[in-house]
Amino acid sequence: xxxxxxxxxxxxxxxxxxxxxxxxxxxxxxxxxxxxxxxxxxxxxxxxxxxxxxxxxxxxxxxxxxxxxxxxxxxxxxxxxxxxxxxxxxxxxxxxxxxxxxxxxxxxxxxxxxxxxxxxxxxxxxxxxxxxxxxxxxxxxxxxxxxxxxxxxxxxxxxxxxxxxxxxxxxxxxxxxxxxxxxxxxxxxxxxxxxxxxxxxxxxxxxxxxxxxxxxxxxxxxxxxxxxxxxxxxxxxxxxxxxxxxxxxxxxxxxxxxxxxxxxxxxxxxxxxxxxxxxxxx
Amino acid sequence: xxxxxxxxxxxxxxxxxxxxxxxxxxxxxxxxxxxxxxxxxxxxxxxxxxxxxxxxxxxxxxxxxxxxxxxxxxxxxxxxxxxxxxxxxxxxxxxxxxxxxxxxxxxxxxxxxxxxxxxxxxxxxxxxxxxxxxxxxxxxxxxxxxxxxxxxxxxxxxxxxxxxx
Numbered sequence: 001x002x003x004x005x006x007x008x009x010x011x012x013x014x015x016x017x018x019x020x021x022x023x024x025x026x027x028x029x030x031x032x033x034x035x036x037x038x039x040x041x042x043x044x045x046x047x048x049x050x051x052x053x054x055x056x057x058x059x060x061x062x063x064x065x066x067x068x069x070x071x072x073x074x075x076x077x078x079x080x081x082x083x084x085x086x087x088x089x090x091x092x093x094x095x096x097x098x099x100x101x102x103x104x105x106x107x108x109x110x111x112x113x114x115x116x117x118x119x120x121x122x123x124x125x126x127x128x129x130x131x132x133x134x135x136x137x138x139x140x141x142x143x144x145x146x147x148x149x150x151x152x153x154x155x156x157x158x159x160x161x162x163x164x165x166x167x168x169x170x171x172x173x174x175x176x177x178x179x180x181x182x183x184x185x186x187x188x189x190x191x192x193x194x195x196x197x198x199x200x201x202x203x204x205x206x207x208x209x210x211x212x213x214x215x216x217x218x219x220x221x222x223x224x225x226x227x228x229x230x231x232x233x234x235x236x237x238x239x240x241x242x243x244x245x246x247x248x249x250x251x252x253x254x255x256x257x258x259x260x261x262x263x264x265x266x267x268x269x270x271x272x273x274x275x276x277x278x279x280x281x282x
Numbered sequence: 283x284x285x286x287x288x289x290x291x292x293x294x295x296x297x298x299x300x301x302x303x304x305x306x307x308x309x310x311x312x313x314x315x316x317x318x319x320x321x322x323x324x325x326x327x328x329x330x331x332x333x334x335x336x337x338x339x340x341x342x343x344x345x346x347x348x349x350x351x352x353x354x355x356x357x358x359x360x361x362x363x364x365x366x367x368x369x370x371x372x373x374x375x376x377x378x379x380x381x382x383x384x385x386x387x388x389x390x391x392x393x394x395x396x397x398x399x400x401x402x403x404x405x406x407x408x409x410x411x412x413x414x415x416x417x418x419x420x421x422x423x424x425x426x427x428x429x430x431x432x433x434x435x436x437x438x439x440x441x442x443x444x445x446x447x
Contacts, residue, residue, distance in 0.1 A: 013334030013367075020341035020363040027348070028356025028402065035355035042349035051350075054304040061308045115313035117303070117321075117422070119396040119414055120353040120403065122314060153352065160352060167405055189410035258312055 036153050043126075044155035051114060051158055055128045058112040058261070065090045090261070096144035097262050103276040106227070107268030109133045113260050114158070122195075122257060123166040125149075127265065130157045134267040138225050140216075141263050146231035146254030146277070147171065147216060148263055159265070163257045164232075165195050171226055172219035173199055176274070180206045181217055184232050184251060187239075197233055197251040208235050208249055218272060227266065229274030291440040292330070299323035299433070314418040317425040318392060320346065322433065324362060325391045326441065328369035329384075340366025354403030361398035365391050381431055388430035392423035 027035065043051070069091055101110060111129035115121055129135050131154045139151040141161045149163040162169060165186055173184040180202055187198040199214055212235045218228025231254045239248035303319035310316035324343045328336040343366070344359030351358075369391055396419040400411050434441065 010332070010334070013332050013337070013370075016334030017337040017363065017367045020337045020367075021360065023341065024344065024356050024360035024363055026356070027345075027359055028354070030356070035352060038345075039349040039352040039355060042345060047346060047349060050301070050304045053301060054307055057305045058308045115307060116347070116350050117307070117313055117316060117318040118347050118351055118358060119399050119419060120351045120358075120405070123353045123405065124351045126350055160350075165410075166353065167407060186407075188407045189413050195410065258314065261308075 039160075040153055040155050043158060043160075048155075048157060051126065051128075054114045055112060058114065058128065062090075062094070062112075093143075093262060097264060100142075100144040100276065101264060104264065104266070104273065105276065106266055106271055106273070107134065109135055109265045109267055111135075111159075111263055111265055113263055115258075123163055124152060125161050125163060125257065127151070127159045127161055127263065128157075129265060130155050130159050132156045135159045135265050136267065140226050140230065140266045142230055142266070143255055143260055143263055146233065147226070148255050148257060148260055150225060151265060161263075161265075164197060164253060164255075165257060171232065172217040173214045173232055174217040174228075175208065175212055176215055178217075180208050182249075184214065187250060195253070195256075196236075197253050198239055199235070199249040199251050200239075200246070202247050202249065204241070204245055204247055206247075208247075210235055210237065214251055215274065215277075223269075227269075228272045229277060231277055291437075292327070295433070295437050295440055296323045296327055299326070314414075315421040315425060317429040318395075318422060319426075319429065321362070321365075321392055321395055322388065322426055322430050324366055325369050325388055325430065326433065328366050329373050329387075330441075331370050333367050333370040333374065336366035336370035337363050338366075340364070354399070354405045357399045357403035360402045361395050364398055365395045368394070381434065384434055385427040385431050388427040389423045392426040393419050396422070 027038070097110060101108060109129045111127040114126040114128060116126065127135070127141070135151055135154050137151055137154055141148045141150060147164065149161045149166070149169065152160045152162040167186060169186055171184050172181065174181045182199040182202040184197050184199050187196040189195050199208070202208060214232045214234065216226040216228060216230040216232060218224060218226065233251040233253040235249045236252045237250040239250050241247050299319045300323055306319070307313070320343055324336070324340055327339050331339065340362035341359050344362035347358040347362065348355045369387070373387070397415060400406060400414060406414065
């Protein structure tokens with residue numbers, strides 16, 4: 001290592017640094033509407049070609065997995081036993097999405113998830129479908145196993161979804177028979193891969209057995225954000241009790257966002273979807 | 283090598299890293315541990331740039347990152363600005379010619395960026411932040427450093443960076 005004092009920062013460098021810092025702080029404290037406008041403007045202009053590249057790469061990956069799956073079918077059973085596990089998982093996910101889209105009685109759009117690499121990427125993701133495909137803000141995002149999140153902002157070619165891992169995420173929830181209602185929100189992380197949800201506000205006298213599947217309740221009717229009947233997760237433990245008034249339950253989420261590569265975005269009214277997920281639940 | 287040719291080659295490498303960041307993303311596996319090529323481009327640029335230029339480049343990279351994941355808009359800009367500035371300043375004070383030092387430089391840059399994003403964003407609960415900072419971020423920093431070393435090795439003739447083993 002060599003000491004190189006001749007390249008210390010000049011006044012001009014310090015000035016540029018301070019200006020960038022001030023602009024960053026201004027962006028951080030700007031009203032959400034302004035932040036969204038700037039983010040949308042950048043995404044739909046300068047970043048549009050790069051997101052298109054990532055979308056094409058996703059399609060290439062998908063095509064490759066399909067071609068490879070065909071090759072695997074042709075190859076011996078021994079080879080497939082070694083190599084096909086990941087492809088089978090990928091195909092299974094795609095098949096589930098296709099089956100789900102056939103069952104959904106409401107308008108919807110399929111989209112690829114374009115994961116990014118920052119430390120926040122587990123909280124929001126870019127989707128390959130935008131307003132050109134009918135996606136609107138606050139549209140629910142789901143997979144065959146259940147709820148993934150909600151659309152946060154939209155550009156013509158892409159959209160950003162807020163995932164259930166985000167601290168702002170809330171959804172009104174219920175048991176399948178509608179006997180217990182509560183609010184589901186993210187719970188503190190209990191490990192690098194064990195992000196959980198919690199069902200809170202359940203009246204003290206109501207008991208929810210371990211293993212009970214929790215669904216969206218459809219609060220707000222067909223004008224609400226989430227339709228009734230999308231699986232959120234299942235109860236794994238009783239959490240805190242609040243002075244004899246209410247209980248909190250720990251919910252194992254139905255979907256882990258890091259494993260999601262394809263999603264469905266609902267674009268129609270929030271009608272009851274319990275039937276669409278009944279087959280998956282069985 | 284003339285200065286203009288040197289500059290064109292640096293720009294070409296940076297553009298390549300930016301495009302690969304998006305083109306390779308689906309093939310790199312878990313996004314929490316895969317290398318961040320945009321940050322790597324910023325750090326490679328910062329090695330030879332003046333601190334002010336690196337701060338501006340960091341601000342622009344942060345704008346891109348925040349636009350793609352607007353969880354805490356502005357936190358990414360702030361983090362990348364500081365990392366860009368400090369990286370250029372640090373390289374100015376201690377000019378590293380060693381591959382291992384460069385790998386450490388990429389590692390620290392990546393981890394520091396994550397720390398600043400999370401602190402400036404304040405959008406994660408404490409336990410999730412601890413797991414992110416002490417489990418996922420070091421893995422990401424490690425993969426980013428590894429790719430950084432590969433990039434330096436591959437483009438050692440193109441990048442105006444002196445490297446000794």
